[in-house]
Amino acid sequence: MTDSLVMDPGVAAAVPVLRTAAPARAGLLPFPAVAGGGPRVLVVFASRHGATREIAAELARWSCASEAGRGGRLTAALAPVELQPDPSAFDAVVVGSALYSGRWLEPARRYLADVAPELSRRPTWLFSSGLGGDQPWGPGGEDAEVRAFGDRIGARGHRAFPGRLERRLLSAAERSVWPAGSAAGDLRDWRAVRGWAEEIAAGAVARCAVPVPG
Ligand SMILES: Cc1cc2nc3c(=O)[nH]c(=O)nc-3n(C[C@H](O)[C@H](O)[C@H](O)COP(=O)(O)O)c2cc1C
Numbered sequence: 001m002t003d004s005l006v007m008d009p010g011v012a013a014a015v016p017v018l019r020t021a022a023p024a025r026a027g028l029l030p031f032p033a034v035a036g037g038g039p040r041v042l043v044v045f046a047s048r049h050g051a052t053r054e055i056a057a058e059l060a061r062w063s064c065a066s067e068a069g070r071g072g073r074l075t076a077a078l079a080p081v082e083l084q085p086d087p088s089a090f091d092a093v094v095v096g097s098a099l100y101s102g103r104w105l106e107p108a109r110r111y112l113a114d115v116a117p118e119l120s121r122r123p124t125w126l127f128s129s130g131l132g133g134d135q136p137w138g139p140g141g142e143d144a145e146v147r148a149f150g151d152r153i154g155a156r157g158h159r160a161f162p163g164r165l166e167r168r169l170l171s172a173a174e175r176s177v178w179p180a181g182s183a184a185g186d187l188r189d190w191r192a193v194r195g196w197a198e199e200i201a202a203g204a205v206a207r208c209a210v211p212v213p214g
Pocket of ligand 1: 049051099100129132141142162163
């Protein structure tokens with residue numbers, strides 16, 4: 001991957017994080033945006049078993065690689081929410097979480113609250129990954145509080161993507177909540193993910209386009 005920067009907790013220590021000009025808000029990690037001449041997009045994810053991480057990685061990759069992204073010289077950085085990346089150095093932000101028992105994962109919910117002022121000042125997209133369908137705690141695919149948060153900050157969109165559930169990866173506690181015979185498998189729709197990445201790229205590029213003096 002050449003034009004997007006992928007960071008996992010394991011490699012974060014090696015990244016020159018202190019080059020950002022603006023001081024970070026307390027508790028947020030100064031996060032370097034790769035300058036490519038176009039919009040810089042931060043993609044943040046919360047994932048327990050990797051399905052949402054892979055969706056987020058594809059959003060970052062395809063927002064750069066799509067026609068809109070290439071044309072607009074977009075760059076993207078990918079970060080797990082546990083790093084608390086500071087969105088200040090970015091022009092647009094995408095935040096997503098897996099759904100568990102009808103809710104986003106707690107670190108992702110906390111992150112939204114922590115960076116709400118930054119998100120409300122820049123184009124932001126939210127996404128969930130879940131198996132959807134009827135669930136004991138209500139209809140899947142949605143966290144109503146996160147949707148309401150998105151409305152409050154003027155989020156550009158909220159997508160619910162089908163995720164992946166592999167019973168062999170689940171803890172005993174999770175297995176008891178998600179009994180054998182319930183929906184399972186890899187339902188991720190990469191075409192839909194890439195389509196949405198293209199929309200994000202187009203939105204971010206349009207927002208950052210500098211008018212050519214005429
Ligand atoms: C215990 C448990 C609870 C879940 N709750 C929901 C839910 O409320 N809504 C939903 O759409 N999917 C639900 N799922 C499915 C997961 O959200 C889905 O597998 C997701 O893609 C997992 O992402 P991850 O691998 O990034 O953690 C649940 C799965 C488990 C194991």
